[in-house]
Amino acid sequence: MQVNGYKPLIVAFCCNWCSYAGADLAGNNRLSYPADVKIIRVPCSCRVNPMFILRAFQRGADGVIICGCHPGDCHYTSGNYYTRRRMAMLFSMLDYLGIERERTRVEWVSAAEGAKFAATMNDFAEKVAALGENKRLEDLRCKQ
Amino acid sequence: MQAITREQLINKAVALLADGTVKYVLGWKKGEFDYDITPAVFETAEELNADFVWNDFCGANFSKYLVAKTRKLDGKILVFLKPCDTYSFNQLLTEHRFDRDKVYAVGIPCNGMADIAKVKEVCGDGISSIATEGDALAVTTIYDDEPVKVAVESVLAERCLNCKSKKHVAYDELMGEDGDTLDSNRFDEVAKLEAMTPDERFAFWQNELSRCIRCNACRDVCPACTCEKCVFDNPTSGVENKAPANSFEEKMFHIIRAFHVAGRCTDCGECSRVCPQNIPLHLLNRKFIKDINEFYGEYQAGAEVGSRAPLVNYTTEDLEPGEVFDRRDTNA
Numbered sequence: 001m002q003v004n005g006y007k008p009l010i011v012a013f014c015c016n017w018c019s020y021a022g023a024d025l026a027g028n029n030r031l032s033y034p035a036d037v038k039i040i041r042v043p044c045s046c047r048v049n050p051m052f053i054l055r056a057f058q059r060g061a062d063g064v065i066i067c068g069c070h071p072g073d074c075h076y077t078s079g080n081y082y083t084r085r086r087m088a089m090l091f092s093m094l095d096y097l098g099i100e101r102e103r104t105r106v107e108w109v110s111a112a113e114g115a116k117f118a119a120t121m122n123d124f125a126e127k128v129a130a131l132g133e134n135k136r137l138e139d140l141r142c143k144q
Numbered sequence: 145m146q147a148i149t150r151e152q153l154i155n156k157a158v159a160l161l162a163d164g165t166v167k168y169v170l171g172w173k174k175g176e177f178d179y180d181i182t183p184a185v186f187e188t189a190e191e192l193n194a195d196f197v198w199n200d201f202c203g204a205n206f207s208k209y210l211v212a213k214t215r216k217l218d219g220k221i222l223v224f225l226k227p228c229d230t231y232s233f234n235q236l237l238t239e240h241r242f243d244r245d246k247v248y249a250v251g252i253p254c255n256g257m258a259d260i261a262k263v264k265e266v267c268g269d270g271i272s273s274i275a276t277e278g279d280a281l282a283v284t285t286i287y288d289d290e291p292v293k294v295a296v297e298s299v300l301a302e303r304c305l306n307c308k309s310k311k312h313v314a315y316d317e318l319m320g321e322d323g324d325t326l327d328s329n330r331f332d333e334v335a336k337l338e339a340m341t342p343d344e345r346f347a348f349w350q351n352e353l354s355r356c357i358r359c360n361a362c363r364d365v366c367p368a369c370t371c372e373k374c375v376f377d378n379p380t381s382g383v384e385n386k387a388p389a390n391s392f393e394e395k396m397f398h399i400i401r402a403f404h405v406a407g408r409c410t411d412c413g414e415c416s417r418v419c420p421q422n423i424p425l426h427l428l429n430r431k432f433i434k435d436i437n438e439f440y441g442e443y444q445a446g447a448e449v450g451s452r453a454p455l456v457n458y459t460t461e462d463l464e465p466g467e468v469f470d471r472r473d474t475n476a
């Protein structure tokens with residue numbers, strides 16, 4: 001995904017039981033999604049705390065997406081319900097501080113949705129590419 | 145002027161010490177200046193008569209002190225609680241942070257506390273003494289022996305102007321009249337910010353947060369921040385107890401601090417009161433409170449003991465993070 005030669009760096013936190021398997025399936029089916037999506041596997045989407053997201057931005061991410069099982073399907077029954085509340089609050093706060101709301105997203109992707117995984121990443125990368133580099137949550141010490 | 149006098153409070157404390165109800169009194173004491181009143185523990189009538197203070201600068205919320213004091217002192221502690229303090233008291237009980245049996249809580253009425261920053265705007269710096277005269281403060285500075293009169297009403301703290309409740313939600317005994325919960329305008333400023341463009345909001349917060357010196361006073365005073373091990377003290381975090389290196393670290397501290405207390409913050413206003421840089425921390429806390437009210441239903445932390453905080457709760461029908469903005473945009 002490129003806009004005027006700029007490729008965004010995307011960090012995708014994927015839960016082990018659904019979304020990570022969904023990413024795997026996308027790969028097995030040879031569906032393409034941007035190579036600049038860096039996947040970090042987490043046991044459950046609710047493992048992602050706000051600090052992970054801020055740290056990702058600090059270390060150079062231009063967009064951060066959290067993927068987990070569909071509500072009701074979490075391997076730990078209710079983890080993603082907590083994720084949903086936490087991320088709604090966090091995203092709203094980031095927006096309140098003037099940070100572009102398109103840079104963060106939550107998406108539910110099951111192990112069978114390889115196509116949805118690829119489509120989600122393509123769409124997200126495109127939106128983030130249109131915004132350009134992350135300037136508002138950057139840490140210049142972490143840039144080469 | 146406060147509805148209750150210093151003498152009444154001292155008499156109450158002395159009586160409770162004398163009849164053995166309590167062994168210690170958690171009260172206010174003069175600090176370096178007349179206006180920096182600090183919490184202190186008293187054990188005798190003599191100590192109380194000598195040092196106990198009750199005036200328009202007794203903003204300090206004692207609830208959090210109970211966490212350490214009930215552990216350290218062996219004996220019951222008398223604590224005076226203003227209405228807003230009782231919410232923090234309940235919240236700490238909800239989180240099992242102190243032993244209720246070791247505390248004797250006396251609810252006292254409050255007519256609002258003065259903000260020294262506002263007094264200084266009127267009288268300038270170099271304040272040498274402040275005395276209460278009826279509804280006014282008589283302020284003398286090192287430059288002028290003639291006291292300047294300032295109406296307390298004109299220098300009330302922000303949190304008191306937007307007081308959410310004059311009602312005590314926890315006490316063993318009440319002195320004076322109990323009030324009611326109030327319709328405050330505490331979310332107006334948040335709504336104003338929400339109505340701005342992202343660029344304006346970014347500039348606003350950049351300006352505010354860049355003043356932060358990371359003294360940690362806001363965390364140390366907060367009754368919701370009672371973690372034994374705080375993330376901001378973690379030596380491997382790279383941000384422990386040091387001034388922010390850049391605007392990222394400023395934002396990280398403020399987002400994480402506010403997030404950690406989201407759903408548990410009672411809006412007691414202590415963080416904004418103690419910030420030496422006058423950063424409006426309440427605008428971050430209230431943003432979370434406002435969102436919680438809008439997304440998950442009205443919730444007041446500390447209104448009752450044992451209620452489940454919204455961020456450790458859920459329903460299967462909750463809105464999706466992506467819907468947060470659609471909703472706001474259609475509301476606007």
Ligand code: SF4
Nearest residue numbers: 356357359360362419
């Ligand atoms: S009290 Fe104010 S200056 Fe100190 S850490 Fe908190 S916000 Fe920063």
Ligand code: SF4
Nearest residue numbers: 366409411412413415
């Ligand atoms: S964040 Fe501020 S207003 Fe909220 S409980 Fe803590 S000190 Fe009180």
Ligand code: SF4
Nearest residue numbers: 369371374375401404
């Ligand atoms: S800032 Fe967070 S970790 Fe630190 S004391 Fe407050 S709630 Fe606990």
Ligand code: FES
Nearest residue numbers: 015044068069074
């Ligand atoms: S295991 Fe996938 S969201 Fe909890």
